[in-house]
Amino acid sequence: MQANGFWLTGATAFLLLTTVPGISHGITVPDSVTLNSQSKLYKPFDFNHAKHIQLTKECSDCHHHTTGTLVQDPNCIRCHRNSSETKTVSCKGCHLPDPFSAAAIKGKDPKSYHNDIPGLKAAMHISCINCHERMTGPTGCQDCHQRSPEGDAFYNSGEFAPKGKAAKGGHGGH
Amino acid sequence: MKRRDFLKGCLIGGAAASIGMPAKSWAVGSFEGYPDAMGVLVDTTRCIGCRSCEAACNKEQKLPEPNVPFDDTSVFEEKRRTSEKAYTVVNRYEATDGQKPPFRKMQCNHCNEPACLTSCFVNAYTKTKEGAVIYNSKVCVGCRTCMVACPFNIPAYSYSSAFGPVIKKCVLCYETRLKFGKPPACVEICPQEALTFGLRKDLIKLGHERIRETPERYVDHIYGEKELGGTSWLYLSRVPSEQIGLDETVGNEPIISNVKEFLGMVPMVLTIWPALFTGIHLLATRNKDHGDDHHNHSGQEDGKK
Numbered sequence: 001m002q003a004n005g006f007w008l009t010g011a012t013a014f015l016l017l018t019t020v021p022g023i024s025h026g027i028t029v030p031d032s033v034t035l036n037s038q039s040k041l042y043k044p045f046d047f048n049h050a051k052h053i054q055l056t057k058e059c060s061d062c063h064h065h066t067t068g069t070l071v072q073d074p075n076c077i078r079c080h081r082n083s084s085e086t087k088t089v090s091c092k093g094c095h096l097p098d099p100f101s102a103a104a105i106k107g108k109d110p111k112s113y114h115n116d117i118p119g120l121k122a123a124m125h126i127s128c129i130n131c132h133e134r135m136t137g138p139t140g141c142q143d144c145h146q147r148s149p150e151g152d153a154f155y156n157s158g159e160f161a162p163k164g165k166a167a168k169g170g171h172g173g174h
Numbered sequence: 175m176k177r178r179d180f181l182k183g184c185l186i187g188g189a190a191a192s193i194g195m196p197a198k199s200w201a202v203g204s205f206e207g208y209p210d211a212m213g214v215l216v217d218t219t220r221c222i223g224c225r226s227c228e229a230a231c232n233k234e235q236k237l238p239e240p241n242v243p244f245d246d247t248s249v250f251e252e253k254r255r256t257s258e259k260a261y262t263v264v265n266r267y268e269a270t271d272g273q274k275p276p277f278r279k280m281q282c283n284h285c286n287e288p289a290c291l292t293s294c295f296v297n298a299y300t301k302t303k304e305g306a307v308i309y310n311s312k313v314c315v316g317c318r319t320c321m322v323a324c325p326f327n328i329p330a331y332s333y334s335s336a337f338g339p340v341i342k343k344c345v346l347c348y349e350t351r352l353k354f355g356k357p358p359a360c361v362e363i364c365p366q367e368a369l370t371f372g373l374r375k376d377l378i379k380l381g382h383e384r385i386r387e388t389p390e391r392y393v394d395h396i397y398g399e400k401e402l403g404g405t406s407w408l409y410l411s412r413v414p415s416e417q418i419g420l421d422e423t424v425g426n427e428p429i430i431s432n433v434k435e436f437l438g439m440v441p442m443v444l445t446i447w448p449a450l451f452t453g454i455h456l457l458a459t460r461n462k463d464h465g466d467d468h469h470n471h472s473g474q475e476d477g478k479k
Contacts, residue, residue, distance in 0.1 A: 075387050075388075099367070100356075100357035100361060100362065100370075100371040100372070101355075101356070102355030102356070105371075105372055105373070108376070110376075115380070116380050116383065116384065118367045119367060121365055121367070122364070122365065122366055122367030125365040125366050125367075126220065126366055126367070129222065129366070139222075141224060141245070154229055154230075154233060154244075155226075155229050155243055155244040155245045156229070156232075156239060156240055156243045156244055157243035157244065157245050157246075158243075160243075161243050162239050162240060162241060162242065162243065
């Protein structure tokens, strides 16, 4: 829990995944990581990293080749068959919180192979949802992060739901 | 004498028409789009149908309250289209191969050569250098010609307004975001990055690269790369385009090509022809007028005698 508190104080990014040092470096891997700390529409939540380590076979299921374990993706294997672990392992180390800012678009290197890196928000949603669909984990928005009152207003939902207008039948939502 | 003038007129008129031919060829040059035009690549394989883009559009464009909450998925039971209250809608389509049903976001595709702009006789529409097709609602007279012209059925009409009905459609958040180098609100909110914002020319490369790397994931086609002369919004899909409601029959020629040759003739007909034919008329009738004058003059002289 002490480690947990430390990670919380370091929360500055829109979505936060703190640096996860490689096991080989002899530094502990976090048991829990606070995500969504800067979002206005959804409340922050603790991602149970320890539980996910138990459920997954390899670190590379989420962390590409960066932890030094063998990658499965044939597109990655072409270059990263024998790649060792890298200094940067956290999601936010490579995935930008604002991938479509003018600076980010200008800063793209057209010669770089890795020029289609999703932003931080997308990297997590794509990775999490794809795996949760395979493993039949929860996939609804509020299964992971609870919406804030601002979020309810944004989605015209909850107490901000349209009044006096009949819904077109069927129960929706997540 | 009269018949000879007529024939002469025909001959000169025919020559004038043939002079007009080169004017046609310079009017037919095709426009490939602005070099720094931005665009959005829609990867429909990533869309999960969360409708966040619809909510973001509603708030950004200050549109009226929706009929149902934006997290209500019952709207997918029917195919919706854009309206004065919703500049973008997400529709769910049938999966024919037993896979997850695909979703597709629908909004103005911001054509390189927009049919709405071509058809508008008060010039309310503008294609900006950033790629957005915007319109000036103060100029719009509400004729709805653009609604007929648009091959994607996008412009909506504010029928609810009794006194000032105008056209309503997606403007790529031009005034509030695009102008300042920011992505449209729908792109920014998308949790899956099903919407990728960037230079249109880069997005085309990026789209082809995704197809090349994961060919099992996509049909080898980017809808909007060539369709109707190219659009700023581009679509990748796991299923053929028509299965997610994208019209494959539109062809690659922009709508303006159908009318460009005719429109290229209009300035010539309106400006050159009147001057030319007035000149011809004056030339052809000069001798005759002179003769008449002479005749009258002699007649008067005869009278005096």
